[in-house]
Amino acid sequence: AQKVTQAQTEISVVEKEDVTLDCVYETRDTTYYLFWYKQPPSGELVFLIRRNSFDEQNEISGRYSWNFQKSTSSFNFTITASQVVDSAVYFCALSDPSGGYQKVTFGTGTKLQVIP
Amino acid sequence: GAGVSQTPSNKVTEKGKYVELRCDPISGHTALYWYRQSLGQGPEFLIYFQGTGAADDSGLPNDRFFAVRPEGSVSTLKIQRTERGDSAVYLCASSSQGQGNGYTFGSGTRLTVV
Numbered sequence: 001a002q003k004v005t006q007a008q009t010e011i012s013v014v015e016k017e018d019v020t021l022d023c024v025y026e027t028r029d030t031t032y033y034l035f036w037y038k039q040p041p042s043g044e045l046v047f048l049i050r051r052n053s054f055d056e057q058n059e060i061s062g063r064y065s066w067n068f069q070k071s072t073s074s075f076n077f078t079i080t081a082s083q084v085v086d087s088a089v090y091f092c093a094l095s096d097p098s099g100g101y102q103k104v105t106f107g108t109g110t111k112l113q114v115i116p
Numbered sequence: 117g118a119g120v121s122q123t124p125s126n127k128v129t130e131k132g133k134y135v136e137l138r139c140d141p142i143s144g145h146t147a148l149y150w151y152r153q154s155l156g157q158g159p160e161f162l163i164y165f166q167g168t169g170a171a172d173d174s175g176l177p178n179d180r181f182f183a184v185r186p187e188g189s190v191s192t193l194k195i196q197r198t199e200r201g202d203s204a205v206y207l208c209a210s211s212s213q214g215q216g217n218g219y220t221f222g223s224g225t226r227l228t229v230v
Contacts, residue, residue, distance in 0.1 A: 003157075012117050035218060037218075037221075042223065042224045043205065043224055044158070044221055044222065044224070045207065045209075045219075045221040046217060046221075047218035047220065047221075049218075050218050091158050093158070093161075097201070099161070099172075100164075100171075100172060102147070102149070102164045102171065102172055103161045103172060103175065103220075104159075104161065105161070105163065106158030106159050106160070107158050108156070108157055108158050109156075109157075109158050
């Protein structure tokens with residue numbers, strides 16, 4: 001069965017600090033996809049990244065970086081030099097063959113507040 | 117359109133009434149998804165369409181929920197005999213490909229059953 005755990009419910013940081021959002025997942029399959037989405041106060045979920053289970057390379061996109069470690073079933077997300085506009089709820093998610101890859105299981109989200 | 121459009125943005129209905137929620141996906145996107153998000157939770161899968169057919173409706177909670185996509189574009193989520201527990205934000209997403217690509221979500225319909 002699929003499961004995504006985001007243990008951090010809320011995080012507050014001061015602007016320009018770095019922050020890491022944790023994500024731990026469970027799946028019985030060797031092939032799966034991991035995602036991160038951002039949900040700002042407006043409510044619309046914004047896709048940030050998709051990672052294939054066979055690609056363990058870390059990825060950097062501007063101030064965002066992702067650390068994928070299969071050994072610990074984790075897919076953590078780091079924001080460097082946080083900004084007020086980063087304030088949002090961030091969801092980690094997983095899809096695998098048990099859901100035909102079309103059914104995405106989301107974690108409960110981490111609410112990030114960046115204080116100016 | 118430029119994005120996924122959902123109407124209405126807010127819907128308040130009385131317990132026991134019937135409601136329809138509409139989703140207009142990005143033009144050309146063949147895959148369409150409905151999710152439900154309760155307060156403080158992540159979105160939960162309801163149903164997935166590929167074209168006109170429901171390829172996976174395993175997330176629909178019971179037979180009061182039904183969704184259609186008759187022409188392979190606009191989709192309507194229908195809820196009969198609404199209950200207070202149906203109150204949530206109903207999210208629609210579309211994708212140009214399958215295989216778990218990132219979705220484009222709409223802003224959702226906030227349904228409140230009183």
